[in-house]
Amino acid sequence: MTVARSVALFVVAALFEIGGAWLVWQGMREHRGLLWVGAGVIALGLYGFVATLQPDGEFGRILAAYGGIFVAGSIGWGIVADGYRPDRFDLAGAAVCLAGMAIIMYAPRGG
Template sequence: MTVARSVLLFLLAALAEIGGAWLVWQGWREHRGLWWIAAGVVALGAYGFVATFQPEANFGRVLAAYGGVFVAGSLAWGVVVDRFRPTVWDIVGAAICLAGVAVIMYAPHK
C-alpha cells in the first residue's frame, strides 16, 4: 500500500505543479489575466504541501524522484490539454525518467 500511496501522491503533486505552471503561463503569456496567475500560484503552493506527505523521509530523494514524474507528467499534460504530439524520443525519454523514479524511490536503500 505504501508504493500505491506514494505513486498517488506523485500524481497529485504533478497535477498541482504542472497545472499551476500552466495557469501562470496562460495568465501571463496568453493574456488571460491575474485570476489565472493567482490560481496558478495557489496550485503551485499546494504542490509544495503534497510532497510532504510522501512516506519517504528524505527530501532530496523525494524531490529527485519527482523530477522524473514531472518530465513524464509534463508531456502527458501537453498531450491532453494542449494537443501536443510527442515524438518517439519524447516517450522514450519519459520512460527512462520513470524508470529512474522507480529506482530512486522503490529500490532497497538499506
C-alpha cells in the same frame, strides 16, 4: 500499500505543479489575466504541501524522484491540454525518467 500511496501522492503533486505552472503560463503568455496567475500560484503552493506527505522522509530523494514524474506528466499534460504531439524521443525520454524515478524511490535499501 506504501508504494501505491506514494505513487498516488506523486500524481496529485504533478497535477498541482504542472497545472499551476500551466495556469501561470496561460495567465501571462496567453493573456488570460491575473486570476489565472493567482490560481496557478495557489496550485504551486499546494504542490509543495503534497510533497511533504510522501512516506519517505528524505527531501532530496523525494524531489529527485518527483523529477521523473514531472517530465512524464508534463508531456501528458501537453497532450491533453494543448494538443502536443510527442515524438518517439519524447516518449523514450519520459520512460527513462520514470524508470529512474522508480529506482530512486522504490529500490530496496539496507539498514
